[in-house]
Amino acid sequence: MTSLRAVKNKINSVKSVKKIFSVMQLIAASKMKKAQDVFNSSNKVIGHVKNLLISSIENDKNVLNNILSRSDKENSETNKLNSEANLYVLFCSDRGLCGNYNSLIMRKITAILKNQKNPKIIIIGNKLRTLMERQFHSIIDHELSCKFDEYIKNEDKILALLDKIFLMKKNGEIKSCKAIYVFSKNAMSKEVRETDLFSIDELTQESKPITQLGNDNIEINHNKDERVIYENDKISIVEYLLHFYLKVKFFNIFRAAYFSELASRMIAMDNASRNAQEIQDNLTLFYNKKRQANITNDLIDIINGAENL
Secondary structure, three states: OOOHHHHHHHHHHHHHHHHHHHHHHHHHHHHHHHHHHHHHHHHHHHHHHHHHHHHHHOOOHHHHHHHHHHHHHHHHHHOOOOOOOEEEEEEOOOOOOOOOHHHHHHHHHHHHHOOOOOOEEEEEOHHHHHHHHHHHHHHEOOOOOEOHHHHHOOHHHHHHHHHHHHHHHHOOOOOEEEEEEEEOOOOOOOEEEEEEOOOOHHHHHOOOOOEEEOOOOEEEEOOOOEEEEOOOOHHHHHHHHHHHHHHHHHHHHHHHHHHHHHHHHHHHHHHHHHHHHHHHHHHHHHHHHHHHHHHHHHHHHHHHHHHHO
16 A cells, blocks of 8 residues: 555655746747747748739749749759659757647658658758658658757758758759648647748739839839839849748748747646646645545544553
8 A cells, every 4th residue: 555655755756847847838938939029020021022022023924934944944954854852851849848749740741751752851850850760761861950959049050951952953853842840820729831942832823013014124113103223134133032032931931840849848838737736636635535544543543442441
């Protein structure tokens, strides 16, 4: 039978664990607020760049087509046999204790790889990397896969990774690059998203008429009756903006994944604290009942002894 001392030790252990969960919840909540502000700022930047691109190509869709066709032509000249392999960049956490955050990514990529031929994987985050090493060791890019903290704290490393992905695309090593990450609108809701890094469909679907093409490098803005003069040719400027847009888009995915990880950890630690409190209450109730039973038994023994005397 469990002694009172053993039950008391269990209660103290649960109290200590509950304190750890509470501290981790507070830390995640404070970091999440900062990460949310950074993510919102990043959304504003990507919105401005998107609007600038949309306004630049609205009345001259040939500009975008020329850029894309020129890129395809360069790729075909560089590599006559382009690879059909798809590259998947997985965003997960370096640590656990964040609920089903990593398992959502694991289930998503496992379902995708069933129908893929010769895919490639880059894993940002050590937690999922250790789980996938045995099953997908041959298709993981171990050189580019790294800890999430090393990327999120070093913007130059993110740019270096993006440049390598662009180079792989240009050299025909990959057909497409898709980022798989958990997106959270708020702390309570989350979903797994699959974003094509090289997709620019949103630029052509959400366009609104803003400017009208004038001469070669001049656009007329009807709202303000002024002309926009391009210092260089328009194709070069739009190509630079497009490249910058893809970079901001990639940065935004990092920030969205980081915010989602902190939100998942905060909710997981809150649930763990509640469970620890419930276990503590049950153990305390059991301890009080057992202590009361021991006191009652002692009193009965004293009364019986007194009657025998």
